[in-house]
Amino acid sequence: MPFEPEELPPATPPFFDDTAGGVWLPLYRHACTFGPDMFVDKMMNMVRNPNLNSTWLFRADILYDDEQGAETSVESSTSKARPIPRDLAGIPRGRTLVRRLIPRNERRDRPLDQTCTFHRSESTSTETPTRSLVVYMPHASSALDLPFYHPKVRGVAHLHEWDPLQASGSISVHFLPFQQDDLRDEKVRRTAYHLLEILHKHGQGSAAGYVKRVHHDVLIPRPRFQDRYAHLKNKYARQLVGAWAESTDPAKHVFEDLGIAAFLMELWADMYRDGVFPGFVDIGCGNGLLVYILTQEGYSGWGFDARVRKSWAQYQTEASCSPSGQSLEQRLLLPSVVSGTTSPDAIQVSPEEIHDGIFPPGTFIVSNHADELTPWTPILGALSQCPFIMIPCCSHNLTGDKYRAPPPRDKTKPKSTFASLVDWVTHIAEDCGWEVETEMLRIPSTRNTCLLGRKRTKDVGEVDMEALLREYGGVEGYYANVAKLVKSAPRGH
Secondary structure, three states, rough: OOOOOEEEEOOOOOOOOOOOOOOOOOEEEEEEEEHHHHHHHHHHHHHHHHHHHHEEEEEEEEEHHHHHEEEEEEEHHHHOOOOOOOOEOOOOOEEEEEEEEEEOOOOOOOOOEEEEEEEEEOEEOOOEEEEEEEEEOOOOOOHHHHHOOOOOOEEEEEEEEEEEEOOEEEEEEEEEOHHHHHHHHHHHHHHHHHHHHHHHHHHHHHOOOOOOOOOOOOOHHHHHHHHHHHHHHHHHHHHHHHOOOOOOOHHHHHHHHHHHHHHHHHHHHHHHHOOOOOEEEEEEEOOOOOHHHHHHHOOEEEEEOOOOOOHHHHHHHHHOOOOOOOEEEEOEEEOOOOOOEEEOOOOOOHHHHOOOOOOOOOOOEEEOHHHHHHHHHHHHHHHOOOOOOEOOOOOEOOOOOEOOOOOOOOOOOOOHHHHHHHHHHHHHHHOEEEEEEEEEOOOOOOOOOEEEEEEEEEOOHHHOOHHHHHHEEEOOHHHHHHHHHHHHHHOOO
């Protein structure tokens, strides 16, 4: 069902009466084929995820929920966070929540508390539909008190009307203005249109059988990640974008690496809560930005890549845990398990520029879009007894050749090149004895699957590494491909 709403004229009478005397004006209406329970489910999802309606927002923190029995946050004891519910004639109020809208940039926009109430009146005859209503009331006394991302109105309401006999209904959006003329503002009307469009999209999608397949925030709670990310962005983003030295898009790389850094910092806070951080190594570190952010935030570590990048001059810092004492090094990875199987004679580099892939036990290995090194990541982790994350990107086999991995073992998953790569490297990690955890990172990249190995399913001694290398295609030709990498231009990462 395409989104083609009916725009309601200004003279349209209110669809429901406010017991406090407010006049709720309808703006748009659209037919729907999803019922009351699905409407409530979609609206609750939007209450918890206001970012679905506005790119200016990160999330909502729930301060109060009467279905939970009482306040859900210590902040709820403040008068600002107490609910200010609205009652509507003939549509009883059920659940009441107070949420705090958290903007992406608190330097520009401030948070806003908002009371959200759920109402329903059941159908009592063939002539009266079931009516479900969700009302948002911002805790603001005037339009001037409202932040940029909220429409300049006293309240917002979504109404769902449902005929159970016909199995059809309608959804509509209503605003409670401060003044009648407020709804003539084009921005206000665009906002109403957009709110109804998003509800229509999610409701009709569920009615058509859509099932969400991507789940974020599995390992790290969203508030922790987003608060850390906002802190890093405010601290570094402008400086890093302004001083970008590469030919690639600075915004993409800066915000992506700030997001990865935020995730790692929160992950490490959990992993090393009761111990000392063991240091990290970023294999295939590319432009070195992620290493720079993490070391600036006080985490000991270093990174290496086959080629020096222009950015390294400004990101280079001292690192006591690296072989040279520098945080960014030019190194070729020649894993110890490859030595003796092929000849390194084709590579004309000094021994100081070679790394055997053996790191101090416990060192956290970061493999961020490391391309040729991605399938090696869980192997190196097993050999050195080091936890790791890998964020796959381009598909290569163990020799460094471009490679199309076999389709995913789970036949319900897409058979794309990327999905195949993710499943293939996951399989390698599992055979190396890792329990693989997956997180879909909140970064501006379609290659946002993060695979984490920090728990073992078997001892390293139980893994026949030579047999594993043969099973996954062998390593014959690895040195020749490394030689080509040395001669080629560096990647943009």
